[in-house]
Amino acid sequence: MGPMSANQPRRAVSRRVRLVTVGTALACAVTLMAPPMGATAADPNDQKRKVDREISQLKDQLHDTSADLAAAFIALRRTQAALPVAQAKLDRANAALAKADRHNDEMAVALQVAQANEARAVDALARTDADIADTRSRVAHFAAQMYQDQGMGQLSVAMSATSPDDFATKLAMADTVMSVQNSSLQRLSTVQAAATAQKAHVEALRRDSARAKVAAENALKAATAARAQAQTAKVHLDQLAAQQRSQAAQVAARKAAEQRKLTGMQAESDRLTRVLAARARAARIAAAKARAAREAAARAAARKAKRRYVAPPPPPAERSGGYLSAPSTAPISSEFGMRYHPILHYWRLHAGRDYAANCGQPIYAAAPGTIISAGVAGGYGNQIVIDHGLHGGVDLATTYNHMTRFARTGGYVNRGQVIGYVGTTGTSTGCHLHFEARENGTPVDPRKWL
Numbered sequence: 001m002g003p004m005s006a007n008q009p010r011r012a013v014s015r016r017v018r019l020v021t022v023g024t025a026l027a028c029a030v031t032l033m034a035p036p037m038g039a040t041a042a043d044p045n046d047q048k049r050k051v052d053r054e055i056s057q058l059k060d061q062l063h064d065t066s067a068d069l070a071a072a073f074i075a076l077r078r079t080q081a082a083l084p085v086a087q088a089k090l091d092r093a094n095a096a097l098a099k100a101d102r103h104n105d106e107m108a109v110a111l112q113v114a115q116a117n118e119a120r121a122v123d124a125l126a127r128t129d130a131d132i133a134d135t136r137s138r139v140a141h142f143a144a145q146m147y148q149d150q151g152m153g154q155l156s157v158a159m160s161a162t163s164p165d166d167f168a169t170k171l172a173m174a175d176t177v178m179s180v181q182n183s184s185l186q187r188l189s190t191v192q193a194a195a196t197a198q199k200a201h202v203e204a205l206r207r208d209s210a211r212a213k214v215a216a217e218n219a220l221k222a223a224t225a226a227r228a229q230a231q232t233a234k235v236h237l238d239q240l241a242a243q244q245r246s247q248a249a250q251v252a253a254r255k256a257a258e259q260r261k262l263t264g265m266q267a268e269s270d271r272l273t274r275v276l277a278a279r280a281r282a283a284r285i286a287a288a289k290a291r292a293a294r295e296a297a298a299r300a301a302a303r304k305a306k307r308r309y310v311a312p313p314p315p316p317a318e319r320s321g322g323y324l325s326a327p328s329t330a331p332i333s334s335e336f337g338m339r340y341h342p343i344l345h346y347w348r349l350h351a352g353r354d355y356a357a358n359c360g361q362p363i364y365a366a367a368p369g370t371i372i373s374a375g376v377a378g379g380y381g382n383q384i385v386i387d388h389g390l391h392g393g394v395d396l397a398t399t400y401n402h403m404t405r406f407a408r409t410g411g412y413v414n415r416g417q418v419i420g421y422v423g424t425t426g427t428s429t430g431c432h433l434h435f436e437a438r439e440n441g442t443p444v445d446p447r448k449w450l
Helices: 007-033 044-061 067-148 154-160 164-304
Strands: 332-334 337-341 346-350 353-355 362-364 369-376 382-391 394-403 411-413 418-421 433-439 442-444
Touching: 067 164, 164 369, 164 382, 164 394, 164 433, 164 442, 369 394, 382 418, 394 418
Parallel strands: none
Antiparallel strands: 332 353, 337 346, 353 433, 362 418, 369 382, 369 411, 382 394, 394 433, 433 442
């Protein structure tokens, strides 16, 4: 084999460049796997708190809605609120999958480059080893030949020469042989040094291939995990979408029944208004008749006593505020006023005051009066109506609704007397007392009288 060509150093430099390229690719891959500094995602806890606040507001708006419809609607809103979060999670999972796939591809290329570099280096080392073996064979052959020829030194040449011309010829031949011997030995030394360097280079490339193989395996694992996460996120999103469709169908199916219940509840309220208005008219007529009878009796007594009759002044106007006592010790959960129904999409009057009492807590008569009704009243559930008589020129009545059971069902009751217990009967989403104050049958804000 001839001496190393001028191209061999360039090939060695090329191998070193490829080694650096593979190392750079590995370093870049590690950088790609690291999360970006300062990157932030929406906090799931913030999302949950936002949804919880919305659900809490919905519960306030739905307190006079059937429990099954309210539960179905709230479940639907939770699902609707969860859908954007699930979609964002799927988007992040798909982005992570795409990044992991790119990284996996890069690591596969890096592994191929490293393995190709290693293969070329191994081939070059094999050629060098073959060159060393060939050179050693020639040196050994030359040594054996010299041994057989009794050496090729100048003394041996002089002793074996038969003439001056023969001596000159043999001396030139000996110099040539020694030059070839020295050249072969120098080449053997050079090739052996190159082989040592190539072996070190091969070992370095093998380590590089091993690192590239580990990086490629890790990239494949990361891509597989990212794909599984994306699939899980997609399945979750599909499940939420199907759940939303099912819940929306349930809400739609219950809306008609709810509308009928609320219509019935309004009809019951209107019926009670008419009953109380009639009682108010009767009470005013009775009061007027009693007053006229008293005045007639007073006139007759004055004539009999031969005195001039003087009509008494009208009674002072009665102040409404403070006449009624609180029917429950529980905190207030909703006041009198207009409410927007988030399911049926219309405004309606919340005709009373709600107390957030637990089921079974006592309910007290807000003022003395007569129980004129105790029983089931449509959407009001178990209801008691107390007529407190004329006050401030109006007939005042109070109603107590959604009760679980009655303590009194008729007769006269005193202020603060237990008349029943809190429940959730009728159109109601949970335990509470719905308390109404009515003037001549018309609902008014209870705070006017409390």
